[in-house]
Amino acid sequence: MTRTVFRDRVEAGDVLAARLGHYAGRARAPQAEAAGAPRAGAADVLVLALPRGGVPVGARVARALGAPLDVFVVRKLGIPGHEELAMGAIAGGGVRVRNEEVVRKLHVDDATIQRVAEAEERELARRERGYRGHRPPLDLAGRVVILVDDGLATGSTMRAAVAAASAAGPPARVVVAVPTAPAATCEQLRREADEVVCATTPRPFRAVGYSYRSFPQTTDEEVRELLRAAWAAAEP
Secondary structure, eight states, X not given: OOOOOBSSHHHHHHHHHHHTGGGTTOSOOXXXXXXXXXXXXXXXXXXXXXXXXXXXXXXXXXXXXXXXXXXOXXXXXXXXXXXXXXXXEEEGGGEXXXXXXXXXXXXXXXXXXXXXXXXXXXHHHHHHHHHHTTOOOXXXXXXXXXXXXXXOSSOHHHHHHHHHHHHSSOOSEEEEEEEEOOHHHHHHXXXXXXXXXXXXXXXXXXXXGGGBSOOOOOOHHHHHHHHHHHHHHHOO
């Protein structure tokens, strides 16, 4: 029987991890990374969770796959007055992506993009410091990057994450993995990511929360605790 409702984000992460089993055990050993050893190419797997709700899900996925966990903080660059419409996105490490189609159609000038990007960069830096402190982000170059969230509706934030991750490194492969999303959103993402795993695609799709019996808001402290636990487990 196909699962349609998860008990909570932990169970959703376990179900999603089972769908990603082909990546299990393919992460480079932390000792090798610390020592600057050569990469193992496509065998390097990273789980990057979109905070906040994606982190409990991503933590279970990373644990099951034996892969490093980190957050991937992404900020959309919204059109002033229509912020839900993204003219681009930014991510950690100075990654900035423009949606040239939106910029061209709406005649957005460079000064506007720069003003919005500077404001979002300040917020992104604040959030990354809050979650990661002074710990540098993981290097994505040449690695399989699994982007995890607790669910998608329109998918706009995840599309921004895919674009930002693809521009960083670049990675060998970008995988989108979510427990629940509309089928149409999953199909759209398949045109942008190398692989998309949507564990469930409810019909009709009302909201992400309807796929969970328990769906409380994830707090910043929960995110920090999960990251600290993952980093401690990865220490050589």
